[in-house]
Amino acid sequence: MKRGYVEDRAYRSTGPPHSKPKLTHDADDDHTRDVTQKVAEHYSARANRTLEEREASPIIHLKKLNNWIKSVLIQLYARPGDAVLDLACGKGGDLIKWDKARVGYYVGIDIAEGSIEDCRTRYNGETDQHMRRKRFSFPARLFCGDCFEARLDKILADDSPFDICSCQFALHYSWSTEARARRALENVSALLRPGGTFIGTMPDANVIVKKLREAEGLKFGNDVYWINFEETFTQKKFPSSCPFGIKYQFHLEDAVDCPEWIVPFHVFKSLAEEYDLELIFVKNFHEFVDDFLKRPEFVELMRRLGALGDSIQDRSTLSPVEWEAAYLYLAFVLRKRGHSDPSARNSRASRGQTQISTSDIMYL
16 A cells, blocks of 8 residues: 655644743653653563564564665665664664664663663673674663653764664654654754754654544554544644643554654754754655665565565555554654765764763663
């Protein structure tokens, strides 16, 4: 099913509100921190799985599809020797992808302490499933903290500029307030070199709102996921003047069970432009699959991962309910305005390590 990206008319406006983020402390700040902490605790609590346990997941082929999409993005935009900033890096599930791209330096940041510790052990090759794996070819640094709250330009001044920034399945957690959404984009822009690339994946607001309006109540889903909106949104209307803080509860079997926020993409695009980040493309996952499975190298990658079977026509390994869940997401690529010498490399990689101890993790 091919689907072009079409903006929902309910979100159309001339752009994001231009009010400056509030600097005063109020009850909303406390509520945001409480919810953010719950999200961090949810991901920290998720244990690493053995290969057998992972293969038994009810959404194993959706996870493989997600990995294929992230791998395609990295293969398309990462170059050998690149310095990588991985925002909300989680347990380091993309480290192997960056290694295959032969990047030169890696900085990972995540709010969940348990996740960043798992990322550390994965980087060191200390987890069961990576015991036989060779060392990663790039030095790295790891940070624990909220990259949508903290200012990163000074913290990472000696590590930047980065050639590529990645934020996978996490940027929507910044959309709880305008201040957090702006801080996320401000951090990306401040740390990317001119001409640098920002790649990411996040929920597709158009699809979620469309499904909500088609549902009888405020909850919809299938056997592997459900989304539930609060009573506040009984009318199923979302004024374009209030594009932040539109919260819903999201459950994805064997993966996610926590609050998330709608990200109207046209607002995201306009806000990114304020921070010199230009949109290169945005594609719903269904469209992404249709487009990039036309390229032989990505067909072979899909075959190896086993998400959609052995050919473009064979989708027998991905269940219909997983394919529907994939429809909830989009992939995007932004580029920072300006030009720089792509061959220029500074000595930032010398700040990284090839073996990271617990005491080496920096806390924001």
